[in-house]
Amino acid sequence: MFKKKVQSYINRKSLILPEQKVIVTLSGGPDSVALLRVLLALHYHVIAAHCNFHLRGIESDRDEEFVRNLCNQVHVPLYVKSFKTIDYANENHLSVEMAARELRYTWFDALKTETNADVIAVAHHRDDSVETILLNLIRGTGINGLRGIQAKNGYIIRPLLEVSRDEMLTYLDELHQSYVTDSTNLIDEVKRNIIRLDVMPILKRMNPSVNDAIIDTANHLSDVAKVYNVAITESKHRVLLKDEEDEKIIDIAQLKREIAPSSVLFEILSPLGFNSAQIKDIIQSLDGQSGKQFSSKEWDIVRDRTEIIAFNKNHQVIIPQLDIKIVNYDADFQIKKDKHLAYLDADKLHLPLTVRHWKHGDKFVPFGMKGTKNVSDYLTDRKFSLFQKQHQFVACSGSDIVWLIEERIDNRYCVTEDTCRVAIVCLK
Known part of the structure; x- marks a missing residue:
């Protein structure tokens, strides 16, 4: 029954094709061991990968030894990677959990390339999905957070999402297959474990089929989310005037x-x-x-x-670098309309020009005008955002602004009929 259920889910979700190679992430716990055994029983081409994060002392080494022995017994190639997780977390200012995640998935990506594998199978099951839904609900989430764990995310697949923890344990018992237990899963400290050890037993007293009810709701919301996401995408196109990194x-x-x-x-x-x-x-x-x-x-x-x-x-923010070319001005000289260029009267300039952020109190005479204008007022009139204002630079000749870079030159330094030499200023 367990095998048929997993095979049906794999086929329905198109998770693995018969000819594909699968990396199974093997911790040694019951979920990952069940995943390995069922994929082997279904005759998929399987290799195993084990991460030793060295976070639980002798338990970490015990897990690695168990995994090595298991893979020898079932004749599955095994790849093992050891990490200095605490050091990595400290160096990158990450939580230990996030550090382990980054290390794990970076290695999985490299291993997939090295082994020419097609997909990486992780052992999340139905109970994990239920816990994730409740955690997201407690933290506060949109509709997408209530869909539960998804069967596929890029090359990461989850073939066990339709089976429960009890079904998985029963399957292992039928195979007389041992596994290891992570002691931290029995400690009521981590939020997920609080859900598992405290909240779920209470909910099951209220409704013995609460897992089925939550998953059914999540499946319904998954369909609703497809409609919702289309509508949200259309709304984003309407409301976002700018959508950059x-x-x-x-x-x-x-x-x-x-x-x-x-x-x-x-x-x-x-x-x-x-x-x-x-x-x-x-x-x-x-x-x-x-x-x-x-x-x-x-x-x-x-x-x-x-x-x-x-x-x-x-x-x-990268401070712009200027390149200046001085040429003679004659009747045939052409001024191009290009915001990356400024054409200035070279004989009025004090070179080299300096570049700095504009600051409050700065004034210039915008090209085509006679009177001075505050740079802040000019940027406001141009409807610059606060972000754009913070990253606006000016080019100066002495204390005078001669170019609001990529915006407008100062009228006092523009090219006129009396100009003899032109300074062509551009960004490097």
């Missing part, structure tokens, strides 16, 4: 016209690290005064007059 600009008026503004904003901002409470505050700020700011770990948001502007704190 380091900056995103949301049209407030258009956002308010959407059927579900809060959901649209959640799907845009939650990937940037903003939680549900922050997004609720941002929504409430839309009817207030502009200028309110919000922050996640990597992003800042400002609620501007007509826009919500998000910019990445880690964006690296």
Whole structure:
């Protein structure tokens, strides 16, 4: 029954083709051992991979020894990798859990290439999916977080998602197959273990079939999410004036016209690290005064007059380098319209030009005008976002701004009929 159920799920989800090579991630625990044994029983081409993170002392070495012995018994090639997980976590300022995840999947990716494998099978089962749904619900999530663990994510597959932990243990018992137990799974400290050891028993007293009920709901929501995601994608196209890696600009008026503004904003901002409470505050700020700011770990948001502007704190600003070519000016000289170029009267300049960020109080005479204008007012009139303003540079001759780089030159330094030599200034 177990084999048929797994095979049916693999076929229905198109997880493995008969000719494909599968890497099984083998920890030595019951879930991974069941995965290895059932894929072998179904005659798939299997190799095994084991990570030793050296986090549990002699237990880590015990697990590796068990895995080596098991693979020898069932004649499966085994690849083992040892990691200095604590050192890696400290060096990269990560939690131990995140460090182990990064190390594991980086190695899996390399191993897949090395062995010419097609997919990597991990041993998440139905109970894991139920726990994930409840954890996401507790943390606060959108509809996508309530779909449970997905059967396939790129080359990562999960063939056991339709079987329970009890079914898996029964299968191993029928095979007289031993496994190892991670002692940390029995300690009521990790959030997932609290769900497993405390919450689930209570829910099962209320409904013995609670796992089935949650999974059925998740499957329904998975279908609903497909419709939802199409609608959200269309909404994003309407509300996002700019959608770049380091900056995103949301049209407030258009956002308010959407059927579900809060959901649209959640799907845009939650990937940037903003939680549900922050997004609720941002929504409430839309009817207030502009200028309110919000922050996640990597992003800042400002609620501007007509826009919500998000910019990445880690964006690296490169100070522009200028290249200057001086040529004689005559009647045949052509000035090209190119924002990367500035044509200036060379004899009015004090070279070399200097480049710096603009600052409050800076003034210049925009090309075509006679009077001075504050750079800050010019940028506001041009509807520059806060992010764009923070990354605007000026080129100066002495103390005078001669070019608001890639925007506008100063009229006092423009080429006129009296010009003898032209400085062609461009970005390197």
